[in-house]
Amino acid sequence: MSAKIIDGKAISGQIKGEIAEETKKLKGKGIVPGLGFILVGDDPASRTYVRMKGKACEAVGFHSVTQKLPPDTTQAELMKWVTQFNLDPDISGFLVQLPLPDHLDETEVIEAVDPNKDVDCFNPYNVGRLPSGREAFAPCTPAGVIELLMRSGYDPAGRHVVIVGRSSIVGRPLATLLSRKAPGGNATVTLCHSRSGDLTYFLKQADIVVAAIGSPEMIHGDMIKPGCVVIDVGVNRVEVPKEVNEKGYRLVGDVHFDSAREVAEAITPVPGGVGPMTIAMLLKNTLRAAQRKA
Ligand code: GUN
Numbered sequence: 001m002s003a004k005i006i007d008g009k010a011i012s013g014q015i016k017g018e019i020a021e022e023t024k025k026l027k028g029k030g031i032v033p034g035l036g037f038i039l040v041g042d043d044p045a046s047r048t049y050v051r052m053k054g055k056a057c058e059a060v061g062f063h064s065v066t067q068k069l070p071p072d073t074t075q076a077e078l079m080k081w082v083t084q085f086n087l088d089p090d091i092s093g094f095l096v097q098l099p100l101p102d103h104l105d106e107t108e109v110i111e112a113v114d115p116n117k118d119v120d121c122f123n124p125y126n127v128g129r130l131p132s133g134r135e136a137f138a139p140c141t142p143a144g145v146i147e148l149l150m151r152s153g154y155d156p157a158g159r160h161v162v163i164v165g166r167s168s169i170v171g172r173p174l175a176t177l178l179s180r181k182a183p184g185g186n187a188t189v190t191l192c193h194s195r196s197g198d199l200t201y202f203l204k205q206a207d208i209v210v211a212a213i214g215s216p217e218m219i220h221g222d223m224i225k226p227g228c229v230v231i232d233v234g235v236n237r238v239e240v241p242k243e244v245n246e247k248g249y250r251l252v253g254d255v256h257f258d259s260a261r262e263v264a265e266a267i268t269p270v271p272g273g274v275g276p277m278t279i280a281m282l283l284k285n286t287l288r289a290a291q292r293k294a
Contacts (some may be wrong), residue, residue: 003230003264006152008144012276015147016060019283023061026290033290034063035119035282036085036094040078040104041071045237046097056279062286065091071101078104079112086114092290093119093137095282116292119285122169130176136292137285142174144277145210145231146184152266154208154229157186162206164219164254166193170212170233199223209264211254221259230260230267233274 023033035057037050050066057064067081078096085094094117100106115125121139129135149156161178165171171191178187192202200223203209211219212233224230234254242248253270261267268274 001226001262003261004266005261006148006229006231006266006268006273008148008268008273008276011148011151012144012280014151015277015280016056016283019280019287020060022287022291026287026294027061029294031290031294032061032063032090033286034065034091034093035286036088036091037064037066038069038078038081038085038094038096039066040069040073040097041101043099046099050097053279053282056283057286060283062283063090065094073101073104075104075108078109082109082112086112086117091117092293093117093286095120095122117289119282119289121173121285127168127173130173131180133180133182137288138177138281139169139173140281140285141170141212141233141274141278142177143281143284144274145174145233146177147281148231148268148274148277149208149229150184154266156184156208159187159207160190160205161187161208161210162190162192162202163210163212164192164199164203165210165212165214165233166191167212167214171210174210174212209255213254215254216252217256218254219260220256221261221263224260224263226263227265228263230255230264231274232257232268232270235270235275 039050054064085091096109110122113123115123118126121137126135156178163171175189175191178185179189190202203223204225206228208229209224210231216236216238232253232255236252237249238252240250251271
């Protein structure tokens with residue numbers, strides 16, 4: 001058996017089409033959704049992500065602004081830009097691209113983002129509202145995982161979802177969303193992490209596996225249940241000789257794709273699975289911010 005490939009690029013394209021339609025309507029009322037990015041330092045992956053997000057804005061008709069700051073930016077300087085973006089009426093929502101250089105205090109920055117503009121849904125005020133279902137925004141990657149499942153016919157309701165990875169950006173908020181009594185929720189959730197012990201024991205019980213550990217190709221086909229659905233959130237750069245790939249690296253997920261696809265019913269690729277969905281959800285949140293303000 002070879003699993004069905006869940007095409008995140010195609011599904012995100014569909015969502016972007018819907019967003020572009022809504023954006024047209026808003027523009028008819030004189031409102032242009034605007035998304036801001038604050039990028040500190042020159043981490044190549046972060047620069048790529050911000051560039052991709054900016055291009056996505058253009059594609060759906062949003063206005064976007066990127067504030068690039070040098071690696072030695074002080075905390076005070078960064079906080080000044082956060083305040084400026086909070087106050088800018090043309091910016092519906094914005095994010096500070098993470099990770100920040102080591103000398104900067106990420107928590108202080110995240111807490112300073114106006115909750116009404118917090119399209120990442122990282123501010124503790126918005127995170128704290130998640131269990132109630134009364135949040136302003138859904139966190140982008142977890143929401144993207146759920147949207148991907150729903151739109152490919154795998155409603156998590158009544159299923160056992162095993163999430164591997166307890167990060168505050170993916171694993172934990174995803175566990176919250178999946179266990180809610182709401183559309184896209186109603187799942188039984190197990191949250192595994194580095195201290196879970198026998199990972200295979202848990203994975204073998206999963207109807208849906210979500211891998212978000214940041215460990216290249218760690219989950220192999222022989223660790224999962226035949227017929228399960230695999231969502232791979234991992235994006236890992238693995239070095240390869242320049243003769244193989246001119247960039248000197250290739251992208252792999254947290255799942256060993258070739259072995260898992262022989263066991264699973266459906267699986268997301270890396271790249272082209274969850275990644276484009278995260279960006280689509282960011283656009284959706286920005287649209288929502290603009291609509292809320294209108
Ligand atoms: N770094 C990696 N993913 C993200 C994200 O979703 N938002 C921000 N702000 N930084 C990131």
